[in-house]
Every structure is written in structure tokens, then in C-alpha cells.
Amino acid sequence: MPRQAAEATILAAAERVFGQHGFRGTSMNEIAQEAGVPKANIHYYFGTKEELYRSVLEGIMTFWLHDADYWLVPERRACDGFEGYIRAKMMFSRERPDASRIFAYELLQGAGNIHHYLSTTLREHVARRGQTFAVWEEDGQMPRVDPAHLMFAIWSMTQAYADMSAQMNAVIGNAHLLESDFETGLQTILRLVLGFCNDVAGKS
Amino acid sequence: MPRQAAEATILAAAERVFGQHGFRGTSMNEIAQEAGVPKANIHYYFGTKEELYRSVLEGIMTFWLHDADYWLVPERRACDGFEGYIRAKMMFSRERPDASRIFAYELLQGAGNIHHYLSTTLREHVARRGQTFAVWEEDGQMPRVDPAHLMFAIWSMTQAYADMSAQMNAVIGNAHLLESDFETGLQTILRLVLGFCNDVAGKS
DNA sequence: GTCTATATTGAGATAGAC
DNA sequence: GTCTATCTCAATATAGAC
Incomplete structure (x- = not known):
């Protein structure tokens, strides 16, 4: 999967899971399964869980x-x-x-x-x-x-x-x-x- | 500390910490420190973290x-x-x-x-x-x-x-x-x- | 770039001394 | 009843093969 598509898939999956369980209630594993990619790939694209979360937040802010x-x-x-x-x-x-x-x-x-x-x-x-x-x-x-x-x-x-x-x-x-x-x-x-x-x- | 006073202290501390960080964002350790009692005592009085949380919730509901x-x-x-x-x-x-x-x-x-x-x-x-x-x-x-x-x-x-x-x-x-x-x-x-x-x- | 296997940490829970 | 020390497991993060 090309970089852009992978990142978009992961962000969309993260928004769903974070939205249901919150930051602390969400595991990287769950996001990986929801996105259909291995957990390590999320770390490769976004670094830490917190950085991923911040990316999701930023996407929401622009809409606001x-x-x-x-x-x-x-x-x-x-x-x-x-x-x-x-x-x-x-x-x-x-x-x-x-x-x-x-x-x-x-x-x-x-x-x-x-x-x-x-x-x-x-x-x-x-x-x-x-x-x-x-x-x-x-x-x-x-x-x-x-x-x-x-x-x-x-x-x-x-x-x-x-x-x-x-x-x-x-x-x-x-x-x-x-x-x-x-x-x-x-x-x-x-x-x-x-x-x-x-x-x-x-x-x- | 008598049983009733200890339970009230723990419940009040739990309400403060759960209210700030949510269920998943709260550790039993933090509640114990906030209440000024050893962590094991909380388990002795309330069983699991979830049971403690439910007790806090019930107290809130009656007010509602x-x-x-x-x-x-x-x-x-x-x-x-x-x-x-x-x-x-x-x-x-x-x-x-x-x-x-x-x-x-x-x-x-x-x-x-x-x-x-x-x-x-x-x-x-x-x-x-x-x-x-x-x-x-x-x-x-x-x-x-x-x-x-x-x-x-x-x-x-x-x-x-x-x-x-x-x-x-x-x-x-x-x-x-x-x-x-x-x-x-x-x-x-x-x-x-x-x-x-x-x-x-x-x-x- | 992608993924499997693993190191490391932190948290819930309890055993057992006092 | 009270507390210290410890067990166990789940979760983040990464090393390293492909």
C-alpha cells in the first residue's frame, strides 16, 4: 500500500476506535486490527500512540x-x-x-x-x-x-x-x-x- | 480507621481521580495516594477496580x-x-x-x-x-x-x-x-x- | 517498506506477615 | 483489619529478518 493510502486508512481506523474508547481505553492492537495492518506499521508511520492521537485531533480541529x-x-x-x-x-x-x-x-x-x-x-x-x-x-x-x-x-x-x-x-x-x-x-x-x-x- | 470512614475516604478520592482521568486513565495507585491509604486496602474494601468504579457511579446516580x-x-x-x-x-x-x-x-x-x-x-x-x-x-x-x-x-x-x-x-x-x-x-x-x-x- | 518476535514497563490483583 | 512484597498479564515500543 502506498504511504498516503496507508496513513489515511490508519487515521480513519484510529478515529473510530479512539472515538469509542478514548485515548487511554484504546490499544494500538485494536487500531491495527480495525485498520487491517500490522501493529508495527502504525509505529512506523506515526511514531508513538500519542503522536497518532495528536494527528487524529488535528484532522478534527480543521473541521471545527x-x-x-x-x-x-x-x-x-x-x-x-x-x-x-x-x-x-x-x-x-x-x-x-x-x-x-x-x-x-x-x-x-x-x-x-x-x-x-x-x-x-x-x-x-x-x-x-x-x-x-x-x-x-x-x-x-x-x-x-x-x-x-x-x-x-x-x-x-x-x-x-x-x-x-x-x-x-x-x-x-x-x-x-x-x-x-x-x-x-x-x-x-x-x-x-x-x-x-x-x-x-x-x-x- | 473504622470501616465506614475508610470507605467514605476512598470513595471521595476515587470520585476526584476518576473525574479527572476517567476509568481507564486512572490507576489504583493514584487513588490510593489521593486517599492516603495503601493500595491493597482499596481492594480489601471494594474488590476490583471496576466494583469501586460502580460504587462511585451509584453514589452519583442517586443525586441525579x-x-x-x-x-x-x-x-x-x-x-x-x-x-x-x-x-x-x-x-x-x-x-x-x-x-x-x-x-x-x-x-x-x-x-x-x-x-x-x-x-x-x-x-x-x-x-x-x-x-x-x-x-x-x-x-x-x-x-x-x-x-x-x-x-x-x-x-x-x-x-x-x-x-x-x-x-x-x-x-x-x-x-x-x-x-x-x-x-x-x-x-x-x-x-x-x-x-x-x-x-x-x-x-x- | 513490511512484518514477526521480543524487550520492557506499568497496572491490577493477591499472598502472607503483622 | 492493615500493609509490604510479589505475581501475572497486557500494552507500548522496537529490533531485526525479509
Whole structure:
């Protein structure tokens, strides 16, 4: 197998296994079996387990910010922006649940591997959202609110459909979340956030 | 040390260490040092690492349901109920962040150790919230909404202040969350949920 | 570049003295 | 009941043949 294909295969397998068992709960053996390559090859391509894990994390990070830069910009109407953004986040939880879970594990551990990323790139990213929200507030499209905490709320609600899916399955009574569950969740979250941004007249 | 005191000491230490590193990331050695007892004593009192972990989980579970049974009942006004419940959940994230994280780790792992609890006790618990919400909807105090998904939203937003605190710290720029951060978060969540339950006239 | 066989370490668990 | 010393095994990592 050529180098590039092998690395991609291993990274994809690692994302699945890390996403299910976390960093400490995953053995190199398991990743090797999932990828269908000998264990030694993973070390040959990626060095240590931790370096492999960091590579997986980096791939996830690049995905993280795209949606907000597309949707949460002053040129849009507030309601359109929030709806598009929340839809995109729900799609991510549905299509790449393992990536979402790896991120959640990393945060639970204290985020030691991505601290630099969080306190520079993500921090500036949130600051830009703050500028967008300031314009929308000025324009009377949404009430005054702390931008960071509003983002925290949206992230947690949408990522829950990957990170807490085991709990949702048990409560709903299915083996796994269905298309319709994601749709109901989306509508519920939209009700909360759009109700909020439609509510300006009555509040301010 | 008498048996009861030793067990309580070990359980408290285990909650701290499991809450920081998760089940797989925690060694019995670390718990022993945190508790200030020899490792062998932990095995004497609790058997295996997994049995100790389950004991910690059980202690957390009993706490879980109290608040909703107190606040989300038909006798209250919807707004009062939601506000009290959300305040209680935020307090839990602030005062027992390790307990919240252990629960989050367990859900990420697939909830194998608490599946029975989730699909019986918690499921019925959510069904009772559904009855409360139905009364409030009938009474025009809140719009029609899926009860389970509304609970999912509230749980994820409030627990994020324990589970995702590393991310929040980095974005806010502090070493740890302050009293004022919890207050701002609380107000943001209340805005979303109460805006929602005040919004009935304009919707239905 | 690829893989088998192995060195090394760390962790769960327990035997047995006190 | 309490603790030290030790057993056993699983997992990371690498040496070295092909």
C-alpha cells in the first residue's frame, strides 16, 4: 500500500476506535486490527500512540471552525445565521460522531493536547462571533447576550447528539438514534435559539 | 480507621481521580495516594477496580434525579420550575464537577455500566417530566415541544460547565471558571429557556 | 517498506506477615 | 483489619529478518 493510502486508512481506523474508547481505553492492537495492518506499521508511520492521537485531533480541529465562519457573519439575518449554523452542527454530530466524541474526551481530560489551539485560534474565533452578534444586537435582531456563553450553549446542545447518544438511546428506547430523532432535536434547539432571537421586541 | 470512614475516604478520592482521568486513565495507585491509604486496602474494601468504579457511579446516580422531581412538577408555574431546575443543575456542575465528568465519561464509553438505570429509572423520570410539560402546555404556559429533547438540551447546556470547562477556560482566558462565569452562563441559559416558555402567545 | 518476535514497563490483583 | 512484597498479564515500543 502506498504511504498516503496507508496513513489515511490508519487515521480513519484510529478515529473510530479512539472515538469509542478514548485515548487511554484504546490499544494500538485494536487500531491495527480495525485498520487491517500490522501493529508495527502504525509505529512506523506515526511514531508513538500519542503522536497518532495528536494527528487524529488535528484532522478534527480543521473541521471545527468552518461552519461558524460561513453562517455567523453580519451580512446574514440573525435567524438565518443561527438556523444554518445549528443545522450544520447537528449534521456534524450525525455524520462524524466519533470525531465529536474524541473532542469531548479531550476536553474532559483537561484539553492538554489542544490547549494552544483553544486559547488562540478558537478564542479569536469566538471573538469574531462577538462582533457579528454586536451588529445584530445594534440592528435589533437579537437581544444583548454574552457571545461566548451563547456559543457554549449551542455547542453543548448540538454535540450532545454525538457525545450523549447512549443516554438518549436509553431514554427514547431505541438501539440507536434515528433520522427522526435528529430532526426532533434540531427543531427543539431551533425553538430555543430562534425563540430567543425573535424575542427582542418584547424584551428591550 | 473504622470501616465506614475508610470507605467514605476512598470513595471521595476515587470520585476526584476518576473525574479527572476517567476509568481507564486512572490507576489504583493514584487513588490510593489521593486517599492516603495503601493500595491493597482499596481492594480489601471494594474488590476490583471496576466494583469501586460502580460504587462511585451509584453514589452519583442517586443525586441525579432529585432536582427535577422537586422543580419540574405541574403545581409550579412553568417559568419558576425551569428557573429553579436550571439553577440547581448549574450548582451541581459548580460544586461536584468530578461527578458530572464521571457521568460524561460513562456516557461517552457507551454507558455499559448504567444501561439498566438509564433505560428504566431515567426513562420513567423523563416520562413524568412529559406529564408536567403536557399540563403546562394545556395551560398555555409553554409551547408544545418534545419533552425528552428539551431535557437533553437543558442537561447538556448545564453540564457543559463541568464537562467542557477546559474549553471555556481557554476561550474566556482564565485558569478556571469564576463565580461570575457561572452566573453569566446561568443567565444565558435562562434567556434561552425562559424566552421560550414566555413565547407561547406569539407562537400558538 | 513490511512484518514477526521480543524487550520492557506499568497496572491490577493477591499472598502472607503483622 | 492493615500493609509490604510479589505475581501475572497486557500494552507500548522496537529490533531485526525479509
